[in-house]
Every structure is written in C-alpha cells, then in structure tokens.
Amino acid sequence: MKQMYEQPVEAHGHASIGHNSNGSDAASSVTQGKSVKALPPEHIAILPAIVGSVEEAIASDLTEEVEILKADGQRLPVIVRPLPGGQYEAVVRAGLVAVILEHNRRYPDDVRDVAVQVSPLSDEDAFRHAANEIAPASEASSYARGWFFNAALDHYRTAEEVAHVCRVSKAAVSKNLDVYRAVAVLGDKILVKRDVSQRAASWLMGVIGRVGDGSDAPSEDQRTTVLHALEQMPPGSATKVFAGLRASVKTSKPRRNEALLKHKGVCIGTLRPTSHGGVRIDLPNADDVPANDLATIIQEALAALRRVTLS
Structure with a gap:
C-alpha cells in the first residue's frame, strides 16, 4: 500500500541532501503553508546541478536510509517544482527520491510514493535553495559543491x-x-x-x-x-x-652536493654526502618504483656525486 500525505509539514534544521532525518532552513520559506501530496518516484527528476551531491550523499548509507524509510516512513517532504508534461523536478531533499526508488526495488510488496510539496520555483530560486542545502555546513564535499557550481556556470x-x-x-x-x-x-x-x-x-x-x-x-x-x-x-x-x-x-634548492632522485619525471627522494664520509639516501616517494629502476637511479646519482666531489 502506498503511503499518502495530506498535512502541511514544517521544516526545521539543516538538511543533508540524501537523508531522511533533517529539514532545511532554506525550505521553510518555500514550503510554508503548502499541503503535502504523494507522487510516484518515477515521475520526479532531480535538478541536474545536484545529481553529484545526491549520488555522494547516498553512496555510503543507502541501505541504512532505506531501512529507516521502511520502519519510520518519510519524515519530511521533498520540495519539487513542476515541469512541462506533468513531470516534477526535486530541488530540496532530492536524495529521498533515490532512497524511495531503491526501497521500492527491494520491497516490491511495499511500494511507496514520495511525499512532496510543489512550489513553482524559478531557475534562480531553485539554484539558490539547492546551493543553501549543500553549503559548507552540510555533509556535501567540495567536489559535490564544485559539481553544482559547474552546472550553475553552464x-x-x-x-x-x-x-x-x-x-x-x-x-x-x-x-x-x-x-x-x-x-x-x-x-x-x-x-x-x-x-x-x-x-x-x-x-x-x-x-x-x-x-x-x-x-x-x-x-x-x-x-x-x-x-x-x-x-x-x-x-x-x-x-x-x-x-x-x-x-x-619541487622548487626548493638542493643542499650542497645533494642530488634529487627522480623516476619518470617524479621526484622520489634525495641523496647527499654526510659529514662522516658516508651517503644519506631519503626515499619518501619510492614505494612504487621497481627495485631494478631504483638501483639504477641511485647508482647514477652516486656516480654524479663522485664526479662533483673530484672536480
């Protein structure tokens, strides 16, 4: 049986875009006094600019979110705007659409609709509210925010x-x-x-x-x-x-008689003489260098060091 939603929902707190737990302060002004309705998740697209944020948010805990949904239902509505042709686009809490789709795939005998509040948001409003939801205070990474701003730049x-x-x-x-x-x-x-x-x-x-x-x-x-x-x-x-x-x-100048050890153009360490007549070799970035290549690099550096010492 599909869940039905009829009562207005007031949003509080700061949202995590893929989770069924918190609201968003940004959503409050959009949803104030609007009734909640039910839509099949297949009828809801996700604002393209926040696809990266949604994918990131649900990547690690999709199973947990599905089980929360199954046990407790959908706690807050998704904010959508109408599109031509009878479709809708999720702008706030869009991750819940993906969670409900996955829930319905796993539990075909308990298919759920998405609780939504429909608001005729302009492009500017949609981008502004989406930007607020992935602000630094949220769980969105710099990469997810970069995805969003790249879409906004287009x-x-x-x-x-x-x-x-x-x-x-x-x-x-x-x-x-x-x-x-x-x-x-x-x-x-x-x-x-x-x-x-x-x-x-x-x-x-x-x-x-x-x-x-x-x-x-x-x-x-x-x-x-x-x-x-x-x-x-x-x-x-x-x-x-x-x-x-x-x-x-690396642009820092080597110490006197210090040689930079490089493998395929990448600095993997240094070689330099010590005050006691020995040689100090540091290889902080040589973990992936084949042993034969490493031996050759060191031998060539030692030969060059001898030439400098004898000159």
Whole structure:
C-alpha cells in the first residue's frame, strides 16, 4: 500500500541532501503553508546541478536510509517544482527520491510514493535553495559543491552571476570549481573524489591552468612535468597523489652536493654526502618504483656525486 500525505509539514534544521532525518532552513520559506501530496518516484527528476551531491550523499548509507524509510516512513517532504508534461523536478531533499526508488526495488510488496510539496520555483530560486542545502555546513564535499557550481556556470555563464544567484562569494565558487576540475584532470588516479581538498586542487589548477588548453599556465615546463608525472602515477589516495605531483616540480634548492632522485619525471627522494664520509639516501616517494629502476637511479646519482666531489 502506498503511503499518502495530506498535512502541511514544517521544516526545521539543516538538511543533508540524501537523508531522511533533517529539514532545511532554506525550505521553510518555500514550503510554508503548502499541503503535502504523494507522487510516484518515477515521475520526479532531480535538478541536474545536484545529481553529484545526491549520488555522494547516498553512496555510503543507502541501505541504512532505506531501512529507516521502511520502519519510520518519510519524515519530511521533498520540495519539487513542476515541469512541462506533468513531470516534477526535486530541488530540496532530492536524495529521498533515490532512497524511495531503491526501497521500492527491494520491497516490491511495499511500494511507496514520495511525499512532496510543489512550489513553482524559478531557475534562480531553485539554484539558490539547492546551493543553501549543500553549503559548507552540510555533509556535501567540495567536489559535490564544485559539481553544482559547474552546472550553475553552464546555466549562468559567469562566476560572478553564479555567486549572485546562489548568494555565495565568488571565491567560494572558484575554489569549489577548482576541486571539480582537478578531479576531472586526475581521473581514475584518485580513489576517493571527495577527499580532494580545495587547497590541493587550487595548487594543481594553478600549475596546469584553468583553461582547457593550459594557455593560462604560468610555466609550460611545470605544466608538462606535472601532467607527465600524473600519467606515470598509479592510482592512490588524494594525499599520496598530490604529494607525488608536488614532488615532481619541487622548487626548493638542493643542499650542497645533494642530488634529487627522480623516476619518470617524479621526484622520489634525495641523496647527499654526510659529514662522516658516508651517503644519506631519503626515499619518501619510492614505494612504487621497481627495485631494478631504483638501483639504477641511485647508482647514477652516486656516480654524479663522485664526479662533483673530484672536480
């Protein structure tokens, strides 16, 4: 039997876009006094700009959310706006649509509708309320916010206009866009997209350029070096990948007689003589270097060091 909803629902708290637990302050003004109705989840699309946020929010706890829904029902309505052709688009609490779809797939004998409140939101209203729901105080990552701002940029064309519509700073738009674009550059080299920080992403985009062809990169040599290092790098955590990329363009001057050890353009460590006549070798980034290659790199560095010492 499908659940039916008829009473107005008042929203409180700050939303988590994929969860059946909290409301959103942003939704209060939209839903005030509006009655709740039931719609089949198949009739509800998700605002494209927040698809990334929804996917991220339900990725880790979809099963838990389905069981909460089954046990307690839907606690708060999804805010939707009407589309041509009798369809609707979810703007606030859109993750619940995905949860109910999954619930119905798992429990075909207990099919649920989605409790919704319909509001004729303009594009500007929809983007503003969606932006509030994925604000830094929410569980959305910088990558998810970057996804949102990238979609908003396609719609509004300039970062200034996106910032105005979404009522955020231009810096917030730019920093989150850096994360979205950095993840696109990193591709399958990064294991968990949400782990990419704004600081690391802004560094990477500052090196390789924010224009697609890299024409705005400060140094073509550094850009080429970083992209080559990325190509040679195995998949890993955000921390490890960015450490390798930074090492590939290490700009600090080596100590006297210190040699930088590199493998396929990536700095993997250093070699330098000690005051006692020995040699100190540090290899912080050599875990994935084949033993034979590592031996050759060290031998060549030792030979170069001897030549410098004898000259």
